[in-house]
Amino acid sequence: MRRAALPIASAVCLLALVWIGTASAQAPATSRVLVAKVDGSIDRTVAGYLTDSLAEGERTGAAVVIQLDSAGTLDQPAVELAERIFGSTVPVIVWVGPAPAKAQGAALLFLYASSVAAVAPGVGVGPLEPVDLVDARNALLPDEAALERMASGWAEARDKPAPTFPASALPAQEALDGDVAQEVAASLPDLLSEIDGSTVQTAAGSVTLHTKIARSASEPAIEVRFTELGPIDRILHAVASPAAIYLLLVLGLAGIAFELTQAGFGFAGFAGLGMLGLAVYGLTVVPAFWPGIVLLVAGGVMLCADVLLRRLGVLTAAGVAAFLAGSFLSFRGVAPVIRISPWLIGFLALASVLYYGFALTVAQRSRERIATTQRGLVGLVGETRGELKPEGPVYVKGTLWRGRSKDGPIPPGTRVRVRGVDGLVLRVEPDPGAGGDLPPSED
Numbered sequence: 001m002r003r004a005a006l007p008i009a010s011a012v013c014l015l016a017l018v019w020i021g022t023a024s025a026q027a028p029a030t031s032r033v034l035v036a037k038v039d040g041s042i043d044r045t046v047a048g049y050l051t052d053s054l055a056e057g058e059r060t061g062a063a064v065v066i067q068l069d070s071a072g073t074l075d076q077p078a079v080e081l082a083e084r085i086f087g088s089t090v091p092v093i094v095w096v097g098p099a100p101a102k103a104q105g106a107a108l109l110f111l112y113a114s115s116v117a118a119v120a121p122g123v124g125v126g127p128l129e130p131v132d133l134v135d136a137r138n139a140l141l142p143d144e145a146a147l148e149r150m151a152s153g154w155a156e157a158r159d160k161p162a163p164t165f166p167a168s169a170l171p172a173q174e175a176l177d178g179d180v181a182q183e184v185a186a187s188l189p190d191l192l193s194e195i196d197g198s199t200v201q202t203a204a205g206s207v208t209l210h211t212k213i214a215r216s217a218s219e220p221a222i223e224v225r226f227t228e229l230g231p232i233d234r235i236l237h238a239v240a241s242p243a244a245i246y247l248l249l250v251l252g253l254a255g256i257a258f259e260l261t262q263a264g265f266g267f268a269g270f271a272g273l274g275m276l277g278l279a280v281y282g283l284t285v286v287p288a289f290w291p292g293i294v295l296l297v298a299g300g301v302m303l304c305a306d307v308l309l310r311r312l313g314v315l316t317a318a319g320v321a322a323f324l325a326g327s328f329l330s331f332r333g334v335a336p337v338i339r340i341s342p343w344l345i346g347f348l349a350l351a352s353v354l355y356y357g358f359a360l361t362v363a364q365r366s367r368e369r370i371a372t373t374q375r376g377l378v379g380l381v382g383e384t385r386g387e388l389k390p391e392g393p394v395y396v397k398g399t400l401w402r403g404r405s406k407d408g409p410i411p412p413g414t415r416v417r418v419r420g421v422d423g424l425v426l427r428v429e430p431d432p433g434a435g436g437d438l439p440p441s442e443d
Contacts, residue, residue: 031210032062033192033224039067041133041338042106043074043240043285045233047081053227054088062225063091063209066114067188071337072105074240075134075287079150081106086113086154089204095191096123096181102169104337105131111180112151112163115200115207118183118191125175126166133335134287155179158201189213192224236281242331242340245282246296250348252276253300254355261307261364289332296326303356307364312357319356324349377401377418381431384414394426403428 036053038046050066057064066085073081085092094114096103099122103111108128111117119125129144148165155162164178175181185191196212211222229237238244255272259265283293302319306312327345331338382396384403388410394403396418403416403426410416410430420427 031222032060033065033211033222034060034062035065035067035188035224035226037067037226037228038107039069040237041074041241042070042072042076042078042081043237044076045229045237045240047073047076049227049229049233050081051084054084054092056227057090057092058088061090062223063093063207063211064088065188065191066092066094066110068094068096068103068107068110069101070104070107071102071133072107072130072335073132074285074338075132076106078106078109078131079147082109082113082154085110086157087203089202091115091200091202091207091209093118093191093195095185095188096120096125097185097191098187099123104169105129105133108166108180109147109151113154115158115202116183116195116198117181118185118195119172119175119181120186121172121184123172124169125172125180126170127168128165130335133338134333192222235278236285239278239282240285241282242286242288242334242338243344245279245286245288246327246330246340246344247348248275248279248282249293249296250300250352252279253297253304254352257300257304257307257356257360258363260304261360286331286334288330292326292329292332294326295322296330299323299326300352303352304360307356307360310361310364312361316353316357320349320353323352377421377426380418382416382418382426382428384410384412384416384428386412388428391425394428396426401426405429 034053034057036050038050040046042050053066054064056062072078085094092114093116094103094110095118096107096111097118097120099120101120102124103119104124104126105128108126109131111125128147131147144165151165152162160182161179163180166175166178166180170178170180172181172184176184183191183194185194192211192213195209197209199206199208201207213222213224239248252272252275255268255275259269259272299319299322302315302322306315306319309315324345327340327349328342331340377396380396382394382401382403385393385395385400388394388403388405390405390409391402392405392410392412394401394416402424404422406419406427406429410428415431416428417431418426418428
């Protein structure tokens with residue numbers, strides 16, 4: 001019996017060794033998920049955020065899910081970003097969603113370079129051209145055939161079928177049928193459930209995904225972390241578009257023009273400077289046609305100059321013409337999807353004519369009338385209607401003003417003389433020629 005048991009024990013040990021070896025040769029698993037939201041044009045800020053998210057995923061061993069809704073890059077190296085996704089040592093899942101999200105240009109390259117590409121029902125996928133939104137003719141990129149060969153090579157390395165290259169936007173089902181995407185999921189939880197257990201390829205080899213969100217205590221838990229742009233980065237991303245830059249330039253010039261027609265420098269001026277500063281930053285991100293920018297700014301300057309010269313004449317007509325020409329020329333080379341709307345240009349041109357030609361003109365004339373009245377108050381005698389310490393009510397020339405004492409408190413009922421005007425505040429002092437209680441000044 002003992003001799004018969006030996007072969008059986010040996011066989012059991014051999015089977016155990018084979019099972020252990022097979023288990024050790026299986027692909028490593030990941031139970032962490034990092035979700036990075038890429039929304040809008042992929043400018044400098046978003047590109048930095050995307051590469052940082054990939055680096056964090058590699059550092060923590062988390063699968064990176066890119067929630068994508070973009071028409072392409074904005075003067076950024078589209079191919080390098082796609083190659084960064086392809087070269088990641090952790091799984092990168094690109095999900096176009098939720099509806100009505102889109103993936104066009106460089107964003108479509110991200111789908112090809114990913115470990116798993118997924119789309120939500122109701123989204124649009126493609127076309128590939130233009131890859132970059134400010135290089136509408138792709139003069140600085142490989143030609144379309146070279147991009148297609150590159151994408152096919154990525155698919156082969158990822159054990160994915162060779163994809164199609166849509167010439168127009170594809171709905172979700174056609175993107176799936178054309179092997180542009182491998183999964184359809186209406187939401188992120190659905191996506192994580194569908195890809196759970198899949199083995200995907202990365203630059204470091206095969207990885208098994210454990211991404212299903214636990215719905216009971218008996219199911220294994222996974223760690224899901226959502227990231228997005230910070231507050232400052234969101235502002236910088238928001239102003240990095242032709243329409244935002246154009247609007248900031250127009251409103252910033254209007255704010256400065258308002259302050260030039262007023263005494264002092266107030267909120268409108270500082271707000272105008274802030275908007276112009278954001279516009280300048282936007283111009284460092286989005287390449288512009290500088291003669292168009294010069295014409296746009298010159299148009300605003302001429303409109304403001306005509307207000308200061310108190311007339312509506314040749315400068316106003318020339319300013320409107322320069323404004324319109326600059327509006328159409330400033331970003332003439334960008335893709336149609338981010339081009340400034342003619343409706344917006346027409347609305348702002350009309351609003352500028354009304355603002356400079358009427359609103360600022362009326363405000364300028366009103367200020368001049370007030371200034372004339374204020375200059376006429378200097379030297380007049382009035383009476384305090386309350387204590388000035390240092391400010392209080394003063395009755396001068398039939399009107400109650402706010403007065404400010406030059407030297408210490410002044411009791412009510414005191415005869416005072418106006419020595420200066422600060423805006424709508426009268427600088428007063430007791431009248432040395434008055435004695436006792438005197439009646440208030442008359443008109």
